[in-house]
Amino acid sequence: MNNPINNDNSSTVTDKTQDVAVASAEGAAASAAAGEPIIRFEKVVKKFGEVTVLDELDFEVRKGEKVTIIGPSGSGKSTVLRILMTLENINDGVIYVTGKPLWHEEKNGELVPAGEAHLREMRKEMGMVFQQFNLFPHMTVRRNVTEAPVQVLKLSKEEANERADKYLELVGLSDQSDKFPSQLSGGQQQRVAIARALAMHPNIMLFDEPTSSLDPELVGEVLNVIQRLAEEHDLTMLLVTHEMQFAKQISDRVCFFDKGKIVEQGAPDDVLTHPQEPRTQEFLKSFIEQH
Numbered sequence: 001m002n003n004p005i006n007n008d009n010s011s012t013v014t015d016k017t018q019d020v021a022v023a024s025a026e027g028a029a030a031s032a033a034a035g036e037p038i039i040r041f042e043k044v045v046k047k048f049g050e051v052t053v054l055d056e057l058d059f060e061v062r063k064g065e066k067v068t069i070i071g072p073s074g075s076g077k078s079t080v081l082r083i084l085m086t087l088e089n090i091n092d093g094v095i096y097v098t099g100k101p102l103w104h105e106e107k108n109g110e111l112v113p114a115g116e117a118h119l120r121e122m123r124k125e126m127g128m129v130f131q132q133f134n135l136f137p138h139m140t141v142r143r144n145v146t147e148a149p150v151q152v153l154k155l156s157k158e159e160a161n162e163r164a165d166k167y168l169e170l171v172g173l174s175d176q177s178d179k180f181p182s183q184l185s186g187g188q189q190q191r192v193a194i195a196r197a198l199a200m201h202p203n204i205m206l207f208d209e210p211t212s213s214l215d216p217e218l219v220g221e222v223l224n225v226i227q228r229l230a231e232e233h234d235l236t237m238l239l240v241t242h243e244m245q246f247a248k249q250i251s252d253r254v255c256f257f258d259k260g261k262i263v264e265q266g267a268p269d270d271v272l273t274h275p276q277e278p279r280t281q282e283f284l285k286s287f288i289e290q291h
């Protein structure tokens with residue numbers, strides 16, 4: 001896993017931390033009054049080499065909110081999720097998750113780049129479902145779900161098995177627990193991946209184009225599971241998808257990203273049916289033409 005201190009870009013994180021510590025203390029006081037968001041990006045910059053992928057991004061998600069990110073290829077959508085999951089670090093700015101800095105630690109009233117132990121703790125707040133399932137191929141379905149609760153959360157095998165039973169039932173796969181991933185369809189594998197993420201009891205679920213590597217006839221079963229989660233659970237959900245109809249159904253808010261910034265955001269009907277910004281209109285028009 002990346003450690004910001006060992007990363008090529010770490011100097012930019014360190015240089016700005018004092019400024020950011022002051023600014024974020026002020027920001028924290030202001031937002032506490034308005035009800036604390038569970039995720040907050042403050043002027044986050046992410047670069048790959050010379051390319052700026054997130055451009056001083058300000059972005060918030062409130063507890064229990066279901067937020068969908070849409071936007072053209074390369075606009076930084078997946079990068080937002082990967083940064084939250086601590087798979088990519090940031091070059092500048094600060095991110096708060098459940099009120100704590102994600103990529104920084106507070107030491108003597110200042111924010112300094114976080115160490116691995118802090119990142120490991122913060123990661124427990126989030127579960128992520130990837131486009132490519134990322135199941136362990138040599139483990140049964142049940143073991144895929146119990147592995148992290150046992151290894152990371154140090155649950156007993158019995159407790160982890162109880163969680164596996166519960167979440168495999170929730171995704172409709174109780175009868176597949178002894179199979180290996182290669183014996184399942186793509187839709188079933190993705191549902192195992194959802195059960196695996198839920199078994200860690202995260203506060204926040206991140207979905208990165210969860211249906212885009214599935215055959216069209218398998219998309220519905222995965223979307224149904226995600227929709228049920230959205231409707232029946234108090235989870236905070238952040239979803240990157242090209243399934244516009246689905247985004248409309250499950251989201252409290254849709255954010256249109258372009259060039260590493262939020263161009264437009266609001267209620268799904270407003271953004272997807274009556275977009276105000278020319279770039280959003282253009283994107284949706286070409287999207288409709290292609291689908």
Ligand SMILES: Nc1ncnc2c1ncn2[C@@H]1O[C@H](COP(=O)(O)OP(=O)(O)OP(=O)(O)O)[C@@H](O)[C@H]1O
Pocket residue numbers: 048053071072073074075076077078079080
């Ligand atoms: N590890 C990496 N190294 C170099 N460049 C990267 C890396 N990851 C992403 N990028 C680049 O960063 C930009 C944003 O990528 P990102 O995956 O966040 O876009 P996206 O909006 O999710 O696009 P898509 O809809 O195609 O998945 C792209 O130009 C991509 O090529």
